[in-house]
Amino acid sequence: MKVINQAAELTHAIKSLKAKGKSVGFVPTMGALHNGHISLTRHAAEENDVVVVSIFVNPTQFNDKDDLKKYPRTLEADSKLLSENGIDFLFYPTVEEIYPDDENHAFDYSFGGMENELEGKHRPGHFNGVGQVVKRLLEIAIPDNLYMGQKDFQQFSLINYMINDLNIPVTLRVAPIIREKDGLAMSSRNVRLSAKDRKQAPILHTTLEETKLFIDAFTVKELEEMAMNKFASVENFKPEYFTISDGYTLKDIVSVEDHDFIVASLAVWVGDVRLIDNMILKNDSSARLLI
Numbered sequence: 061m062k063v064i065n066q067a068a069e070l071t072h073a074i075k076s077l078k079a080k081g082k083s084v085g086f087v088p089t090m091g092a093l094h095n096g097h098i099s100l101t102r103h104a105a106e107e108n109d110v111v112v113v114s115i116f117v118n119p120t121q122f123n124d125k126d127d128l129k130k131y132p133r134t135l136e137a138d139s140k141l142l143s144e145n146g147i148d149f150l151f152y153p154t155v156e157e158i159y160p161d162d163e164n165h166a167f168d169y170s171f172g173g174m175e176n177e178l179e180g181k182h183r184p185g186h187f188n189g190v191g192q193v194v195k196r197l198l199e200i201a202i203p204d205n206l207y208m209g210q211k212d213f214q215q216f217s218l219i220n221y222m223i224n225d226l227n228i229p230v231t232l233r234v235a236p237i238i239r240e241k242d243g244l245a246m247s248s249r250n251v252r253l254s255a256k257d258r259k260q261a262p263i264l265h266t267t268l269e270e271t272k273l274f275i276d277a278f279t280v281k282e283l284e285e286m287a288m289n290k291f292a293s294v295e296n297f298k299p300e301y302f303t304i305s306d307g308y309t310l311k312d313i314v315s316v317e318d319h320d321f322i323v324a325s326l327a328v329w330v331g332d333v334r335l336i337d338n339m340i341l342k343n344d345s346s347a348r349l350l351i
């Protein structure tokens with residue numbers, strides 16, 4: 061595995077591989093890698109000749125500076141894991157390398173209003189930062205295929221919108237959520253949970269499962285209220301939202317019959333760690349991005 065810090069060096073290497081007819085798969089991450097990330101690199105390796113992984117804790121997408129400071133950084137273990145998994149290039153740039161002019165120069169982009177739903181109501185500016193960094197990374201890595209996780213449902217939805225809207229020549233591929241044995245969605249932030257909170261955290265997943273099970277027995281509003289009440293009853297849980305939305309527009313829905321692609325999404329503070337998760341409740345349209 062070749063580790064590259066300079067954007068120009070990566071672009072040069074990728075251009076020469078592409079000139080030789082090699083296809084390139086790209087997996088952007090913020091590091092502290094786990095099996096969720098590795099499942100993306102495996103999909104990328106299956107579908108491409110060359111796999112590029114980036115590790116960049118992007119300051120512009122952190123609306124909470126404390127979260128940025130506490131974000132786990134485990135470069136040594138990450139490099140080991142990536143080389144064991146046959147990754148060709150690790151791109152590990154500095155902030156200056158990604159934002160040479162000024163990291164704060166605003167990327168003022170509207171994702172068709174979808175950025176204002178779900179996470180957008182709680183993390184102002186977050187998706188602008190995500191769009192900014194993904195656009196920049198795609199310019200540097202010029203991949204054929206981009207791999208993202210369903211774990212961040214709104215994120216991949218917005219990136220899909222941006223790719224189509226700006227005509228960025230890349231195919232987005234979305235891989236399923238990888239979970240711990242007890243159902244907790246793998247996340248770099250899980251290591252920050254206390255032992256007690258870690259034990260309770262799978263309630264997020266069981267609540268999603270129950271919602272799916274009862275989708276025809278209750279109204280959308282009732283299901284959302286039941287989930288929020290459940291979270292509120294758990295010690296150390298502070299729910300921000302539990303929302304059932306249309307999987308394409310991310311807008312709240314009233315009735316499941318009127319939509320063929322439906323997702324339930326949540327954000328809950330578990331102790332001082334903010335966790336998100338989601339589950340597709342209905343997919344009659346076989347949404348084509350999903351692997």
Ligand code: AMP
Pocket residue numbers: 088089090091095096097099100207208209210211212235236237238239245246247248
């Ligand atoms: P992050 O490092 O958290 O920015 O995540 C990098 C990529 O890995 C994103 O596309 C995430 O959606 C994806 N990812 C994170 N956790 C998981 C998981 N548990 N299962 C599948 N993909 C994941």
